[in-house]
Amino acid sequence: MRITLYTDTLGDVSGVCRFIQDMARIARETGRDLTVVTSTAKPIPDEPNLVNFPPLIARSMPRYPDLDIVAPPVVSMLQHAMHRRADVVHTSTPGPVGLSGRLAATLGGAPVCGVYHTDFPAYLEDLYHSRFMGWATSQAMRAFYAGIRRVFSRSEEYVSALTKIGVPRERIVALRPGVETATFRPEFRDDSVWSTVEGARPGAVKALYCGRVSTEKNLPMLVGAWKSAHARLSSSGVETQLIVVGGGPYLERMRAELDDGSAAFAGYRHGAELSALYASCDLFAFPSATDTLGQVVLEAQASGVPVLVSDQGGPRQVVGDGVTGLVLPAFEQGPWEDALVALLRGADRRIAMGAAAHPWAQRFSIRESFEHFWKTHEQALLTR
Secondary structure, three states, X not given: OEEEEEOOOOOOOOHHHHHHHHHHXXXXXXXXXXXXXXOOOOOOOXXXXXXXXXXXXXXXXXXXXXXXXXXXXXXXXXXXXXXXXXXXXXXXXXXXXXXXXXXXXXXXOOOEEEEXXXXXXXXXXXXXXXXXXXXXXXXXXXXXXXXXXXXXEOOHHHHHHHHHOOOOXXXXXXXXOOEOOOOOOHHHOOHHHHHHOOOOOOOOEEEEEEOXXXXXXXXXXXXXHHHHHHHXXXXXXXXXXXXXXXXXXXXXXXXXXXXXXXXXXXXXXXXXXXXXXXXXXXXXEEOOOOEOOOXXXXXXXXXXXXXXXXXXXXXXXXXXXXXXXXXXXXXXXXXXXXXXXXXXXXXXXXXXXXXXXXHHHOOOEHHHHHHHHHHHHHHHHHOO
């Protein structure tokens, strides 16, 4: 079986990109015929099954300069598709490249699978403060996913979201979550990593946020909770610091809000350095209420770090509430403040949760996720 996966995002720093690159890597390692096609001006890994068609035009997304909007060379991509003749086409993103994949599938007569990686209606409504933008994006999603034979949801939580935009329930498959457990492990803790983060204090007990630094991640609520929690902890003699890994449109505002030394901003990190940052922190805080899965939550737990997540969205489904972390009301600052204080002050409970988090994460194997991904495409090919 030959699968061609079309994605608008492969050179960005995100859980979606890591997932797609993991699928491509495991396909190479297991001898499966999966080719990933994209169009980006950003660098991508140099691998034989990753194909980049340089865009005709690439512009930064308004209000989100870290993301690009591109015009791909559709004719060249279709020529590639006709030469490759995939048995199944997978559209990973509902952008210009994903639409090119839909067109390639139509011309080649191949069935189409897709995935709902990102809750774009919620993200864009929040980013542009416009309910109309959220509604219009929902309508665009409805049109994009119409007729797709199998649509992956990244969690059970978002199955209902897909049915609301018109995807029949029998076509929806909740993809088994997975994390690369060899990359994220407690033994990668290395306090020397703090010398690479400006303003980081090696002796402080550290909470970590990793992801897009944008308001749709519910970061203004976390900032408020952190300010209050930090003040309470400081008054009781506990030195703490929030470490922020990533970038985005809220970054400068977040820096300004936390300019008292209670936070340090690490920017984008990759590979071994990212693994060390995870394992060298003491608590992971991820307040997003719109993530379909939250790959970073799995990565933190695999690194032996307890997690705080919201009670909305996909992340809560990969957390052992009260065992590997806590599930908290998404938009109530008080419970987040109290949880930060309790776990950063109380080493025994925090350490016990971290010790439970690593074995918990081992059940979410990226290879099992790949096998589920591949088998679903095989079933789509056989279903007429």
